[in-house]
Amino acid sequence: MSRVNRATATQSFSVSFTVGLYGTAFGAASIAAGFSVLQTCFLSLLTFSGASQFAVAGVMGAGGTAISAIATASLLGTRNMLYALRMAPILRVTGVKKVIAAHITIDESTGVAISQEKLGTQAMKEGFWLTGFGVYTFWNIFTLLGALGAQAMGNPSAWGLDAAVPAAFLGLLWPNLTNNYERAIAVSALVMAIVLSPVLSAGLPIISTVVLAVVFGWKART
Amino acid sequence: MSTFWIVVIGSSIALFALRYSGYLIPEKYLTNPRVLRINTLIPIVLMSAMVGVQTVTENGKWVIDQRLAGIAVAVIALMLKAPYFFVMISAALTSALLYRF
Numbered sequence: 160m161s162r163v164n165r166a167t168a169t170q171s172f173s174v175s176f177t178v179g180l181y182g183t184a185f186g187a188a189s190i191a192a193g194f195s196v197l198q199t200c201f202l203s204l205l206t207f208s209g210a211s212q213f214a215v216a217g218v219m220g221a222g223g224t225a226i227s228a229i230a231t232a233s234l235l236g237t238r239n240m241l242y243a244l245r246m247a248p249i250l251r252v253t254g255v256k257k258v259i260a261a262h263i264t265i266d267e268s269t270g271v272a273i274s275q276e277k278l279g280t281q282a283m284k285e286g287f288w289l290t291g292f293g294v295y296t297f298w299n300i301f302t303l304l305g306a307l308g309a310q311a312m313g314n315p316s317a318w319g320l321d322a323a324v325p326a327a328f329l330g331l332l333w334p335n336l337t338n339n340y341e342r343a344i345a346v347s348a349l350v351m352a353i354v355l356s357p358v359l360s361a362g363l364p365i366i367s368t369v370v371l372a373v374v375f376g377w378k379a380r381t
Numbered sequence: 382m383s384t385f386w387i388v389v390i391g392s393s394i395a396l397f398a399l400r401y402s403g404y405l406i407p408e409k410y411l412t413n414p415r416v417l418r419i420n421t422l423i424p425i426v427l428m429s430a431m432v433g434v435q436t437v438t439e440n441g442k443w444v445i446d447q448r449l450a451g452i453a454v455a456v457i458a459l460m461l462k463a464p465y466f467f468v469m470i471s472a473a474l475t476s477a478l479l480y481r482f
Contacts, residue, residue: 173465173466194385205389215392219384224384228388236396240403242400242424247406247411248412257404261397316480319475321451322451322455322476323472323473326471326472328431329455332428336425344426344429345425347426348426357438361440371422372423376419377419
């Protein structure tokens with residue numbers, strides 16, 4: 160990897176740190192749900208998918224069975240599989256690198272990668288790896304702090320973290336929305352997920368918007 | 382083994398299997414123009430959906446609060462072509478200030 164594009168590096172770091180901070184919220188939620196500190200850390204190290212981890216904590220905290228917790232995590236994890244389909248032809252990894260790439264295929268690494276599209280494949284790759292490792296590092300550090308009961312940060316809302324995270328994703332999305340057709344697709348997905356939120360259980364409103372990608376992608380772009 | 386350990390190990394295996402399977406699909410199946418278009422759109426719709434859900438819902442309910450103001454400011458910043466870091470900070474500051482007052 161040659162010199163990393165500075166804009167890409169800055170973006171990777173911003174996303175990694177902001178999302179990583181949310182690890183404290185997961186750490187605390189996981190302990191409250193009944194997991195030990197060690198189990199909480201293992202969830203962040205090995206499951207490493209925010210949406211799935213929060214769902215696991217939610218199900219177990221509500222007294223759910225192991226099967227239902229794993230099933231919910233898997234359902235939300237299909238998102239990561241879809242990201243892998245997008246990243247595979249860009250990363251072209253083999254062997255151990257493929258294993259590592261798979262493990263850090265998350266919303267953030269894919270998001271930063273696709274937002275570098277105009278800078279070329281090399282920048283997309285750099286964005287993916289930097290963000291993947293960056294989130295992995297911060298997410299795990301802050302999970303541990305949260306699990307140990309670090310209350311220093313208090314409520315994420317008090318620091319605006321609740322808006323910084325969607326803003327981070329919006330910022331990654333923005334360069335991909337270059338014409339009205341793409342904007343229409345994005346707005347449709349956003350509205351669909353919001354409308355479905357009270358009806359479907361957590362995570363499903365998001366994954367269900369894949370239908371829109373299929374419908375819009377089926378016919379040629381006009 | 383406790384239920385909690387089963388969940389930790391089970392969800393970790395499930396997540397890895399899902400992600401890795403995405404990388405195992407031969408590239409020839411992904412080069413069809415239609416598949417390529419759909420594939421490019423997938424992260425876009427998922428992230429748009431995520432922005433919506435994270436901004437105006439909470440535990441499956443619609444909630445309008447400081448987050449929406451934060452995102453509105455982020456949209457303005459993006460339209461003014463502000464740097465990425467500034468977009469995030471402006472959203473965070475707006476939301477935090479409204480939350481505290």
